[in-house]
Amino acid sequence: AAGVIQSPRHLIKEKRETATLKCYPIPRHDTVYWYQQGPGQDPQFLISFYEKMQSDKGSIPDRFSAQQFSDYHSELNMSSLELGDSALYFCASSLLTHTDTQYFGPGTRLTVL
Amino acid sequence: SQQGEEDPQALSIQEGENATMNCSYKTSINNLQWYRQNSGRGLVHLILIRSNEREKHSGRLRVTLDTSKKSSSLLITASRAADTASYFCATDERGSNYKLTFGKGTLLTVNP
Numbered sequence: 032a033a034g035v036i037q038s039p040r041h042l043i044k045e046k047r048e049t050a051t052l053k054c055y056p057i058p059r060h061d062t063v064y065w066y067q068q069g070p071g072q073d074p075q076f077l078i079s080f081y082e083k084m085q086s087d088k089g090s091i092p093d094r095f096s097a098q099q100f101s102d103y104h105s106e107l108n109m110s111s112l113e114l115g116d117s118a119l120y121f122c123a124s125s126l127l128t129h130t131d132t133q134y135f136g137p138g139t140r141l142t143v144l
Numbered sequence: 145s146q147q148g149e150e151d152p153q154a155l156s157i158q159e160g161e162n163a164t165m166n167c168s169y170k171t172s173i174n175n176l177q178w179y180r181q182n183s184g185r186g187l188v189h190l191i192l193i194r195s196n197e198r199e200k201h202s203g204r205l206r207v208t209l210d211t212s213k214k215s216s217s218l219l220i221t222a223s224r225a226a227d228t229a230s231y232f233c234a235t236d237e238r239g240s241n242y243k244l245t246f247g248k249g250t251l252l253t254v255n256p
Contacts, residue, residue, distance in 0.1 A: 064243060071244040073232060074187065087241035121187060125242070131175055131194075133244060135187040 033057055035124050035136035043142045052107040052139045056124030062086070063105040064133060068119040080105055081127060093144060108122050112143045150233060150247040158255050163220045165250040167233030170214075174236045177244070178211055178218050181230045191216075225256045227245075 044050050048125040055058040057061050062081045076089035079097035091097075094112075099105045109116060119140050123133035151165045151166040169176070175194045179187040193200045193216065200207045207221040220227055230251050234244040 062242070066244075073248050074234075074244075076243040076245065079241065079243055081241075087243050088244060119184065123187075123244075131192050131236070132177070132189055133242075134189060135179070137186040140184070 035122055035134055037120075038138040039139060040120070040137065041140050041142075043144065045144055046112055046114065048112050050109045050112060050144075052120050052122075052141070054107070054122030054124075054136060056103050056105070056122070057134055060124035060126050060134075061103060062100050062125045062127055063099055063103070063128060064123045064125075065105070066121040066123065066135075067122065068138075069115075070118070072118075074121060076086045077107070087099050097103075109141075114140050114143050115142045117141060147164075150231075150250045152250060154249065154251045154253070156253040156255065157223055159223060159225055161223055161254075163223050163227070163254070165231050165233075165252070167216045167218070167247045169216075169233075169235045169245075169247075172237055172238045173211075174242075175230045176207075176216050177234045177236070178205075178207060178216075179232045179244055179246075180236060181232065181249075182228075182254045183230075187232070220252075220253065222253075225254050227254045250256060 038053045064075040064079040068074040077091040079087045083099045097107045119138045121138045124136045125133045177192045178190040204221045209216045230249045232249045234248040
């Protein structure tokens, strides 16, 4: 079965650079969630989209923005990167009528040097 | 804010033994889910229990939910070395637009 695809899988950036993370949800899933997991930490909710509209916002810095496109894929844009942004970034998708289960992608490991 | 607290933080057992992990949360929920994560890898969905359910089984997994105590437990029976991973509970709070709030996780080590 198709799963959530995230790209890139690994990304290395310098401080103050920008990064764009991409997420391709499971086909027919209309809802996308972004989570950040720091080293040794639990995942923290950043932001979610349903039908291309932002549906909820968590602890996402103002330096970060995200959107969901007409094909339901989503991009997380991160600017002015800081060392503390180094983390695993997960995307998850679900179908609104079955919102119970969120299926997670493999994550993008971002390292800021 | 952190919703869930898991107990214990780390658990080491021998293959064949049972492993029990607990999770507590603070708010009203729609459901509670358990996820597994191998070191630095993705989150794999294990089982979901709804707020009106008390117990659920899936293979070697048994989950209980006590909404009066705001707690859940995950039991893995007849553990295997391949069960070694971190286990997280995640709650879907009522009125939260389905975002998940994760617990701190339990690192389970199953020794062969």
